[in-house]
Amino acid sequence: MNNTERLFKKLLEQLKNAAKFYYAFDLLEWDQLIKMPPGGAKGRAEIYAAVNTEGFKLLTSDKMGEILKKLKGNVENLNPEKQLLIKRINAIYQRLKVVPPDLMKAFNEAKSRACTIWTEAKKKSDFSIFQPALKDLVGFMHQFAELYGYEKNPYDGLLPSFEPGITTEDLKKIINPLLKELIPFVRSLIEQPNKPDEKILKGHFSERLQRKLSLEALKVIGYNFNKGRLDIAPHPCTAAVGPEDVRLATRFVLKDLAPALFASIHEGGHGLYEQGKDPLLRWVKLDTDYSLGLHESQSLMWENIVGRSLSFWKFFYPKLQNIFPRFRNIALKDFYRAINTVKPSLIRIDTDEVTYNLHVILRFEIEEALIKGEIKVKDLPELWNKKMKEYLGVVPKNDAEGVLQDIHWSLGCFGYFPTYMLGNLYAAQLFATAKREIPELEEEIAKGNLSVFLEWLRMKVHRFGLIYEGPELIREVTGESPTLKFWLDYIKEKYSKIYDIS
């Protein structure tokens, strides 16, 4: 073993030591969401802080700094994946080191306060309760942006925490044409008289049978239950709590068949991504600064591009009909149209794949203006409602339905929302590439042979996705930088057919 290899081995050991704490942290969070009795909340914050601090200390230790420094400029004889890992860890290390511990502590306390206040403000539907706490957090964001550094726009300082490798300017190059194309297209769908009949998805669906359906769907997409499980949570989520333990949670709505099923497939997509990582990354647990856009591309790919496709339902519909015999009287075409209904809604998480990006853009534009200091926190509700009307044609009745609906800002996550839009774009671009490389892909899906696609994703995306920057991996796999084209083509082609627009 030469010196570089020895150093690389040390780096992996150090990452493993930190990962043990981060896995434990996620297990605690999973427990809080799924199992913990209400009284358990007291004292939990201190346990979190202790576990997280240990992980953070190891990741930002001088020892880590020394290893990275010694590796610098000394990596040519390592394979490209090892080099990529070093590059990623180095970027994370530099970013984590730049924030003084006292500032981070004050920020964590402000977040924890803001979260409690947001919950109360949302319950009372009163933004003014949340306003001072949000103002505080925006103040922290200004400081972080300066510390992290940026060239043109302070928002660029924040983006890499969630999507390294992308700038505000890149986003605007996508968003401007997207708005121009999508708003009139959505309008034309809404004006169509021949709408899908969503009512066929409503009724009473027992939790037991819905669970059976979700489990069946997860099995067919290839999620490994030997290294995972499906639980119930207030909001669907995925938790990687160990190198071989990636858990999913969904949420059942008894009067509607769609939410739990598609949430399960969505989380299944996240789960497959984590389950598919290369053994080299077994003990690499990054809870920061990796591409959330890539992660989201995997969930949205399975939920929407596969899970809401006609090909998928050609083989999966009989399975659903077996579990819920009432669907034996409903034609596949009508069911397929119903699960693809487009309806501008007030709440982002209840929306369809066509209008979803409009919700995301609204938040991005508000965040960017806030961080640049162009608008004030107190102006948010009015601005929110104005943009909702402009982009979606609907206006919230109150703050709870509007500006207070998402938890992200109270968690201090500014720069997070664009990753949802990028997830959609990456998914469409990757799927178009998969179809080019596997010409019979849609026929295979229609036969229920989803492993063809999963294998492709494993090779191209899952193995090292966690250490790539999103745009970097997209370029490598598809031959092009992230672009709007594939998503827009996909949306227009699919929904023109569903809505009979020629």
Ligand code: ZN
């Ligand atoms: Zn997701």
